[in-house]
Amino acid sequence: MKYGFLGAGHLASAVVFGLIKAGVQPDDIFVNSPASARSLADKTGIHYAEEKQLIGDSDLIVLAFLPEQLKKIIQHLPADCFQNKLIISFLGSTSLDELQKSLPAAEIVRSLPNVNAEFDRSLTSIIFGSTISEKSKQLVKDFFNKIGSFVELPEKDFPAFSAIAGSGPAFVALFAQSLQKAAINQGIDPETALTISLKTLEGSTENLLSRQLLPNDLIKAVASPGGSTADGIVSFEKDDFANIVNRAILATINHGTK
Incomplete structure (x- = not known):
C-alpha cells in the first residue's frame, strides 16, 4: 500500500x-x-x-x-x-x-x-x-x-466535530496551562507544576475511558459533599464554566461567518 x-x-x-x-x-x-x-x-x-x-x-x-x-x-x-x-x-x-x-x-x-x-x-x-x-x-x-x-x-455534524475534536487539543492544552499557572501561583516550580497538570489530565482521561464512566460519575466520586473539591466545583459553576466552553466551541464553529 x-x-x-x-x-x-x-x-x-x-x-x-x-x-x-x-x-x-x-x-x-x-x-x-x-x-x-x-x-x-x-x-x-x-x-x-x-x-x-x-x-x-x-x-x-x-x-x-x-x-x-x-x-x-x-x-x-x-x-x-x-x-x-x-x-x-x-x-x-x-x-x-x-x-x-x-x-x-x-x-x-x-x-x-x-x-x-x-x-x-x-x-x-x-x-x-x-x-x-x-x-x-x-x-x-x-x-x-x-x-x-x-x-x-x-456532514452537518462536521463543524461541531471539528470545533471539539479538531480544535480540542488546543483547548485541552489551554486548560492544562491554566492548571499549571494555578500551581505556580501556590509556589510550585513551573516544571513540576506542568507535570502535575499533565499527569492529572492523563490519569483522569484514562480513568473515564478504562472504567467507561460518564464524566459526572467521576465528578461525584471525587467531589464528596461538603468537601474541598465540591467547593472548587461550585466556583467553576459560579463562573459559568460549562457556558464558557460552549461559547468557545460556538466561536470556533462560526469562524469567518461574521
Whole structure:
C-alpha cells in the first residue's frame, strides 16, 4: 500500500509520523508541497516526489493543503490524473460536494483528523462519497485505525466535530496551562507544576475511558459533599464554566461567518 500526501503542514506531518509508528514503511509514503515536504522527507525517510509521480504511484492520496488551494493545485494537472484514485481530504472547510465536483473521476472521502494522529490518538470523523467502493472503504478505515480511531458522521455534524475534536487539543492544552499557572501561583516550580497538570489530565482521561464512566460519575466520586473539591466545583459553576466552553466551541464553529 502506497500513501501520497499533497501537503506537509502540521496535520500531514502528524499523520505521517503516526503511520510510521503504526508500522508503515517510510518507503511506502510520498510527499509533495512547495515549502516543507523536503524537510519532512529528511526527518522521516519518506520520499519527496513531484505531484504527477506522487499521484501515479500512490494507492491512497491525502489532500492536506489549505482549502483555498484546491482549484489552483488541480488546474495544472492532467484532467485524468485522479481517474479512479482513492482520495482522502483533510481540507476542513471543503464540503464533500465541492470535492466531488472538483475531482469527479476519483473516489472521495472527507475527513477531519487532528494532530494527536502523531501518537495514534486521533479521533477522526469521516464521510464517504457516493461512488466509493466497499474495498476502498475498508482501505480508508484501515488507514484511520493506524492513527487512532474514527467515527462516521453526517456532514452537518462536521463543524461541531471539528470545533471539539479538531480544535480540542488546543483547548485541552489551554486548560492544562491554566492548571499549571494555578500551581505556580501556590509556589510550585513551573516544571513540576506542568507535570502535575499533565499527569492529572492523563490519569483522569484514562480513568473515564478504562472504567467507561460518564464524566459526572467521576465528578461525584471525587467531589464528596461538603468537601474541598465540591467547593472548587461550585466556583467553576459560579463562573459559568460549562457556558464558557460552549461559547468557545460556538466561536470556533462560526469562524469567518461574521
